[in-house]
Amino acid sequence: MKTLVIVAHPHLTNSTTEAFLKAAAANENNVIWHELKAPFDLSQEQELLKTATRIVFQFPMYWYSAPAILKQWLDEVLDSRITSNQILKGRQLGIVTTLAHSASAFQPGASQQYTIAEILRPYEALAHSLGMKFLPPFPIYQFAQQDDVERQLLFIRYQQYLTVNNFLHFSNRTQWFVERLNDKINKEHDPLQQAKLEQLLVLLTEQQEELDDLHASIGWLRAKEDE
Known part of the structure; x- marks a missing residue:
């Protein structure tokens, strides 16, 4: 199984979370780490998609959505050559998103009111439209406040999310x-x-x-x- 991690972060070089995740993925031979930078080479982006069995969108959550560069990438790369030919049918789509709030905040009645699954529903709809299997999202809560033990566990769980066929x-x-x-x-x-x-x-x-x-x-x- 080949996994393509599409990293959408406007301040990537300053992100300790992304540096941590990149280190976790570094020794995985079947994982391609792909950082988005505009302008996009559409042919290259589409060829990368064709090589992957599992595609993961990875981004910090900004105002309950992804950074603008991911939306731009979707608009430009998922053109008729990808959609009409059903290139991504049968592939997997996963989401790794980092959040400043705690896990308990994302539930009815809490400060954020809605669950992560509800907030990320548009990506589930995208997967459905493309004939892809939508994987359970992988949220990372308050990375800066995690201790060494929590980060070691995150390191392992993240590697499994990228590489295990049926990680559930x-x-x-x-x-x-x-x-x-x-x-x-x-x-x-x-x-x-x-x-x-x-x-x-x-x-x-x-x-x-x-x-x-x-x-x-x-x-x-x-x-x-x-x-």
Whole structure:
């Protein structure tokens, strides 16, 4: 799977959040990091779209919308050659957006009143129009206030959002960890550190096996109920 991250930020060089996310994506061989700069080379932009299985719009939320450069890119790049030929049909569209408010602010009755899903509904409509699958958005709340542990978790979750085929399934995310741990074990030269990683791998594998057994049991019980 190839992922194209389309970054729309008017002050990119000054953004610590984007620098963090770029570092997270840097070692992913199947991720293309693409920063929007006008004027656009339409042929180049459209060729990039054709290479990607998953397309991610990434931007800071400004007044409940994306920066103007993303709207300009959509207006110019998604012309008849893309839309009428259904070039993007069957692809995935994801949204990564950074916000200055807390997660609790985006709900009925709170300061922002509306959920992230409601605010980003126009992109869901765009995906529907293009025949794309709209992925659950990936909001990043108050990055500047996050501590080291929160940022480490964000680093991993962001990589998974870009690279895991079905990141909503726990088993797929577990398999992602297993593959990363195996790779790290193979590259580790310190025997003590290697042993610790192997213990973690065993624990992770055992937990996945228990989860698989639980899912199988639930499936059996539901089948018996339907008889």
